[in-house]
Amino acid sequence: MNLGSGTGAKTGDDALPQELHWISKNPEAKGTQDEFKKTMCSEGNKGKWVCGTIYKQKNPRDANTSPFRYRGVFVFNRTTAGGTVYADNVDADDLTEVQKMALFAEFTKERVMLEAKYAQRAKEQWERDHPDDNDDDFDAGGPPGEDWYYKCNNDADGDGVANEGDNCGATFNPEQFDWDGDGLGDACSPPVDWDGDGVGNGGDNCALVPNPDQEDLDGDGIGFPCDVCLDPEVLGPAVEDMFNVASDVLAGPAAANAQIQQIVLELQQLDGDVQATLDGFTSSGDPVPYQDGLGQAAGAVDGLIQQLQGPLAALLNPAEFGQILGILGDIAVLLQEMAARSDCA
Numbered sequence: 264m265n266l267g268s269g270t271g272a273k274t275g276d277d278a279l280p281q282e283l284h285w286i287s288k289n290p291e292a293k294g295t296q297d298e299f300k301k302t303m304c305s306e307g308n309k310g311k312w313v314c315g316t317i318y319k320q321k322n323p324r325d326a327n328t329s330p331f332r333y334r335g336v337f338v339f340n341r342t343t344a345g346g347t348v349y350a351d352n353v354d355a356d357d358l359t360e361v362q363k364m365a366l367f368a369e370f371t372k373e374r375v376m377l378e379a380k381y382a383q384r385a386k387e388q389w390e391r392d393h394p395d396d397n398d399d400d401f402d403a404g405g406p407p408g409e410d411w412y413y414k415c416n417n418d419a420d421g422d423g424v425a426n427e428g429d430n431c432g433a434t435f436n437p438e439q440f441d442w443d444g445d446g447l448g449d450a451c452s453p454p455v456d457w458d459g460d461g462v463g464n465g466g467d468n469c470a471l472v473p474n475p476d477q478e479d480l481d482g483d484g485i486g487f488p489c490d491v492c493l494d495p496e497v498l499g500p501a502v503e504d505m506f507n508v509a510s511d512v513l514a515g516p517a518a519a520n521a522q523i524q525q526i527v528l529e530l531q532q533l534d535g536d537v538q539a540t541l542d543g544f545t546s547s548g549d550p551v552p553y554q555d556g557l558g559q560a561a562g563a564v565d566g567l568i569q570q571l572q573g574p575l576a577a578l579l580n581p582a583e584f585g586q587i588l589g590i591l592g593d594i595a596v597l598l599q600e601m602a603a604r605s606d607c608a
Contacts, residue, residue, distance in 0.1 A: 301370045303337065315355060317370050331367050333358055440465055480597075492607035493600060495541040495553075502541075502597060506534035509590045516578050523575060526567055533560055537598065550605045557602035564595040 302316045315337035333355040339362065353362060422429065422437040430439050431448030440449040442465040455464045460473035468477050469486025478487040481494040510527050517524040540556035543549075568591050576584055 302335075317366055319367075319370065331363070331370075333363065333366070337362070337366065491604055493604045494607065495544055495601065498597070498601060499538060499541045502537055502594065503534055505590055505594050505597075506530055506537075509587060509594070512583055512587045512590065516583065520575070520578050522570075523578060526570060526575075529563070529567060533563055536560060544605070544607075548608060550607075553605055554602040557598045561595045561598040561602070564591050564598070567591060568595070 300316055300318045302314055315333065315335035318332040318334070335355055337353050337355065337358065339353060358366070422435045424437065424439060426432050429448075430436075430441055430446060431451035434448070434450040436448050436450035441447065442449055442463070443455045445452075449463070449465055456462065456467070457464055457470055458467070458473045460467070460475040462475060462477060464470045467486070468474070468479055468484060469489035472486070472488040474486045474488050479485065479490070480487055481490070481492075481497040483490065483492075483494060483497075510530050513523055513527050513530075517527045537557065537560050540553060540560070543556075544553035568588060571579070571584070571587060571591075579587070
């Protein structure tokens with residue numbers, strides 16, 4: 264939704280809205296139910312200004328009352344395929360629900376921005392920009408004299424970046440992201456997606472390898488397929504938890520079978536060996552013993568899986584059998600991946 268000129272058609276640079284916005288606040292709502300109000304004035308033919316005001320009520324009188332009221336005339340721009348911009352003047356009583364939603368969404372966004380950016384010396388700035396204007400020039404009254412915030416049309420989208428330097432001048436994008444460096448902000452162009460995984464490069468944690476799930480095991484911001492270092496300090500506790508869960512699953516059957524009890528003891532020993540390997544790598548940074556140690560541990564876990572798939576399987580119920588094979592399989596794969604992704608210098 265653009266606020267623009269009151270009448271007539273404009274194209275090109277002339278289509279930029281000639282507008283003034285200001286927001287005043289009454290935090291204690293003294294003498295009124297209005298907490299904030301925003302006035303938008305757009306310049307029409309012969310310098311005539313059309314103004315509309317949104318009132319944010321602090322305490323609506325009942326649950327069925329909208330927290331927003333509207334007064335005056337609001338200007339909406341629409342553009343044809345040929346590039347011509349037409350201005351629609353809409354009286355407050357004729358606003359559709361969609362138009363109201365657009366107005367109070369912009370109200371909320373702009374209030375936050377204006378409070379942060381223009382809280383100081385706003386009135387003086389308005390007076391410098393418009394030395395010949397006075398309250399009588401505006402149907403809705405001039406800028407308030409108390410606590411208020413103001414912007415003019417040098418920042419049409421209200422993102423805090425002036426039009427001439429804004430890489431997406433009609434869309435709120437204070438960060439000015441431009442992933443492909445073409446000068447057009449990401450907010451104004453479809454995101455580039457080099458690997459075709461449905462996640463645009465700007466938000467893809469592994470932009471050259473498809474990874475639609477954006478999995479990041481160690482939380483370092485690098486997607487799993489692209490990560491050359493799976494941080495042992497981060498993943499060590501996770502591995503330990505997985506070993507503990509495996510031991511807990513087998514605790515019941517182990518009480519009734521010496522062979523399963525032996526597997527539990529081996530799992531506990533493997534957990535200790537793996538943690539010692541991780542600690543050694545963290546201290547020394549030497550990848551060789553780290554890779555060898557994790558590789559051996561992964562092989563030992565695979566051996567335990569084979570044991571459980573033999574005659575011992577009959578001692579486990581189906582739920583236990585499926586759970587323990589899944590956990591041990593995950594441990595073996597994670598240890599292998601950590602050994603392969605140990606470029607952590």
